[in-house]
Amino acid sequence: MAKCLGCGATLQIEDPQKIGYVSKKGQEYCRRCFRLRNYNDLTLDVRNKLDYDDLSVLLEEEKEALVCIVLDILSLTSFIKANYLNRFKDHKFIILINKFDLLPYSINEEKIINNIQEILKKEMVNNTNFLTAFICSKNDKNFKEMFYEFVDEYQFNKFIFVGDFNAGKSSLINLLTDSKELTSSMYPGSSINVNKKEYLNYIFYDSPGLENKGNIYMHIPSSKISLLKYNYAIKPITYQINSKQSFIFDGLFILSVEGKGGSVIFYLPDTLNILRTKKDNLENYLSKHQKEFNFNLNLDTGYEFAKIDKKEYEISGLGFVRLVNIEKADFILEKNVGIYEREILI
Ligand SMILES: Nc1nc2c(ncn2[C@@H]2O[C@H](COP(=O)(O)OP(=O)(O)OP(=O)(O)O)[C@@H](O)[C@H]2O)c(=O)[nH]1
Ligand SMILES: [Mg+2]
Secondary structure, X not given: OOEOOOOOOEOEOOOOOOOOEOOOOOOOOOHHHHHHHHHOOOOOOOOOOOOOHHHHHHHHHOOOOEEEEEEXXXXXXXXXXXXXXXXXXXXXXXXXXXXXXXXXXXXXXXXXXXXXXXXXXXXXXXXXXXXXXXXXXXXXHHHHHHHHXXXXXXXXXXXXXXXXXXOOHHHHHHHHOOOOOOOOOOOOOOOOOOEEEEEOOEEEEEOOOEOOOOOHHHOOXXXXXXXXXXXXXXXXXXXXXXXXXXXXXXXXXXXXXXXXXXXXXXEOOOXXXXXXXXXXXXXXXXXXXXXXXXXXXXXOOEEEEEEEEEEEEEEOOOEEEEEEEEEEEEEEEOOOOOXXXXXXXX
16 A cells, blocks of 8 residues: 655554554545644654664665764764664765754854764764765755755765654755655654655655654653744853752753852753752752642652763753763753763764
C-alpha cells in the first residue's frame, strides 16, 4: 500500500489506533498527519515505538548517497556524546547544525562554528568521510544556496537526512525542495518512516528521529510539550551568585549553586517561569509553590558538579546554562533527562 506523504508511514484503512490510518483509500496523508498539520493536534504518540529497519536497508542500498546529519543546537552535545555520528561513518556525510535562529542575536557566529568544528574533529579523528558542517535554520535561504553549491561541486544527488528527534530534518528538506509536503511539528516523532522526495534531479530521504535517551522530548508527557516551545530567539538571563541559591524552572528542573562572585547564565525557553530562593528554603518553597508549576519534579535525580571555572551544561533538547566561578552546582531533573557538561560553546 501507498505511503503517507507527510510521515512516510504505510497507509492502512483497518485500525484508527495504529499509525498510517486513512478513512478511505486514495487519501495522501494519514489521519495523524492531517491532525498535526491542520490543528497541531497529536492523535498518536509514537515515541519508543519507531522502527529503523527501513533506514538501515536504505543506508545499505544507497552507499553513494550523502548522509546529512542534522544536529539541533539545543541537543547537539548529547547527540554527539551518544556516539551517533559514528553510525554513519561508512557514508560520506555532512553535519547541519540547525535552529541557529534560536541563539541570541549578540552571539559571535564564527566562534561558535569554530568551537563546533573542534568538537566534531575530536569525535571523528581520521574520518575522511566527514566533509563539512553548515549552520542553518528552517527558513535560511542562504543555507539553501550553499547546500546546492556544495553538493553540485561534489556531485551528490541523493541525500539521506538523519538526526535527533525534532532536530528539524523534515523542515530542512521542505526548505531545500521548496515544499511543505513533509509533516513537521513540535511533537517528537512527526516522521514515522523513510520518506522519499524527488526534487529537480535530486532525491531526498527523510527519516524518523533517532532515539536520544537523554533528550527531554523523549520524557515529557505529550500534553505538555508545547510548554517547552521557543517563541523567540533565546534571551540569556544572568544572575550574580554570592550565597547558596536555588532556581526553580516551572517544576521542570532545579539548579542550586554555591559560590562567591560567580555567575549563572540561563539560555532557556522564554515560556518557563523562573523562581529564585535561598537554597536552605528550597523544600519549604517547593511545598508552597508546587501547585503553580506546570511540571512535577521527582526530587531524587540530582547531578552534582564542583569547582567550576567556566563551563556550559546542556539540558538536552531544552537549552543550556553557563556557570562561571561556581563552587558547587546541583541540577535536579526529570528522571532520564540528561545533563551534559561541555566547554563554552556559545
Ligand atoms: N526555531 C526553529 N525551529 C525549528 C527549526 N527547524 C525545525 N524547527 C521546529 O522544530 C520542530 C521539529 O521540526 P521537524 O522538522 O518536525 O523536525 P524533525 O527532525 O523532522 O522531527 P521528527 O520527525 O519528529 O524526528 C518543529 O516545531 C519545527 O518548527 C529551525 O531552524 N528553527
Ligand atoms: Mg521529521
